Amino acid sequence: MAANSLRARVRAEMIDEIKAAARRHLATDGANLSLRAVARDLGMASSAIYRYFPSRDDLLTTLILEAYVALGDAVEAADAAVDRDDLRGRWFASCRAARAWALANPAEYALLYGSPVPGYTAPDDTVEPAARPPMTLIGIARDGLATGQLTPPPADDLPQPVRDDLADVAASLAPGMPVALLARGMAGWTQLFGLISFELFGRIKGALPHRDDYFDHQIALMADLVGLPR
C-alpha cells in the first residue's frame, strides 16, 4: 500500500482524533480512560477503536510516550532560549518550563509521574525521553564546570558505594562529571519533581497562595546547592 494513499491518510487522521479525544477524557476522568467514552465522542462503535489501537493499554502507552516527548521538548526549548553562560537563568527557565507544562497538562503529568498503573509496565521506549528533563539540568551543571563558573563540591561525604554507582551513571550519561556534583544535580531534579507533584496533587493546600514565588525560591535553593553562581 502506498504510504500516501487515501486510506493511509484517513487512518492517520483517525488515530490523531482518537488520541485527541482520549486526551480530552484524560483531563476529566484521570487514568481510568474509557474506550467506549472516546468512541462515543467520535460517533463510532467501541469495537472500531481496536482497528487503530490493539488495546486500551496500548493507547495509554502512546499518550504517555507523547507526553514524555512534549515535556522533554518544553524543558529543552526553555533551556536553549537562554544565553549558554547564564547558568542560573537556564536552571530557572528549565524548571519553570517543567512546572508550566505540568500545570497546563495535569492529567498527562499524573500519568507520567503519578502512581504507576498496576498491571501496566512502561516500555523501554519511555526511558530515553523520560531522562531528558534531568539530563537538561545536569547539562547545565556540566557547562558550568567546563567554563569554570562552577567548582565541583567535595566528594568527601559520599559513601564509597554511592560514589561507585554515581561514577557508573556519569560514565554512561555525563562523562567527566564529578560524582558529588551529579548527586546534587539529581537532588535538584528530585526536588523539582516533588515540588510539582505537591502542587499538582493538592498536598500544598491553600497555605501558600503565591505559588510561583514559592516555586522560584525552592528552585533557587537547589541552584545554590548545585553551586550555580548568582
Next chain:
Amino acid sequence: MAANSLRARVRAEMIDEIKAAARRHLATDGANLSLRAVARDLGMASSAIYRYFPSRDDLLTTLILEAYVALGDAVEAADAAVDRDDLRGRWFASCRAARAWALANPAEYALLYGSPVPGYTAPDDTVEPAARPPMTLIGIARDGLATGQLTPPPADDLPQPVRDDLADVAASLAPGMPVALLARGMAGWTQLFGLISFELFGRIKGALPHRDDYFDHQIALMADLVGLPR
C-alpha cells in the same frame, strides 16, 4: 444497643476482615480495588459489603486515613527514639522511617502520594495526619533553634510574598519559626517525598544499586541545607 453486644463485636471483626482483605488486594491490584474480589476472598456476596461500607470510595477513604496514621506513627516513633539533642540523628531516623514504611507498604504509599483518584476528594480528616511527617522534620529544626545548635539562615533571598505566606504558615503551625528555616524544612520534606516516589515508582531504574546509601546521602544534603550540625 449495648456497645459491647455480640452484634457490635461481630460487626467490628467483620469490618477489620474487610479492611485486611482490601489491603491485600491493594498490594497486587493497586488503586482499582474490586469490591467483588474482596467479597469473594471473604466468601460473601458483594452486596453484603455495603452493610459495612456505604461505597467503594468510603472503604478506600478508610484505608487512606489509616495509612496516614500508620506513616505518621512510624515517623514520629523513629524521631522519638533518638536523643533529643542529636538533631542529625533524629533527621535521619525520621526520613529513614518514612522510606522504610513506604517500601514496606508500597500500595498504600501510592494511595497517599500518587496521582489522586479522579472523582475522589480527600476528606478533611486526612489533612492533620498527613501533616505529621513534615511537622516532625520541622520540629527537629525548631528544637535546634531552641537549643542554639542551629542558626537560622538569612531570609534575604526570600521574595516578600513568599515571606508573608510562610509567616502565616509559621504562625499557625510553628510559632516563632523563622521563615527561611521553614522554607528549608519544607524543601527537605519535598525532597524526601520525591526520593521515595522515584524509588518506588521505578523512575530510578537499576542505575543505583546501593539505594540505602544513596538515600542517606541525599537526605544528608538536605540536613546540611537546613543547617543541622554534623
Next chain:
DNA sequence: CCAATTCGAGAGCAGTGCTCTTGACAGGTC
C-alpha cells in the same frame, strides 16, 4: 472488473460498582 484487504457496526462475554428485594436470624419485650 475482481480478489484482497481494510474498516465499521453489532452482538456477545466476563467483569465492575451499586441498588433493591427477599428471606433468615438475633435482641429485647410482653
Next chain:
DNA sequence: GACCTGTCAAGAGCACTGCTCTCGAATTGG
C-alpha cells in the same frame, strides 16, 4: 414461649467497562 424490630447475607438486576468475533460494506491494488 410468642412477638415484634433491627440487622444481615444473598440474589437478581441495571448500567457500565475492555475485549473478541462475525458480518456486511467500502476501498485498494492488480
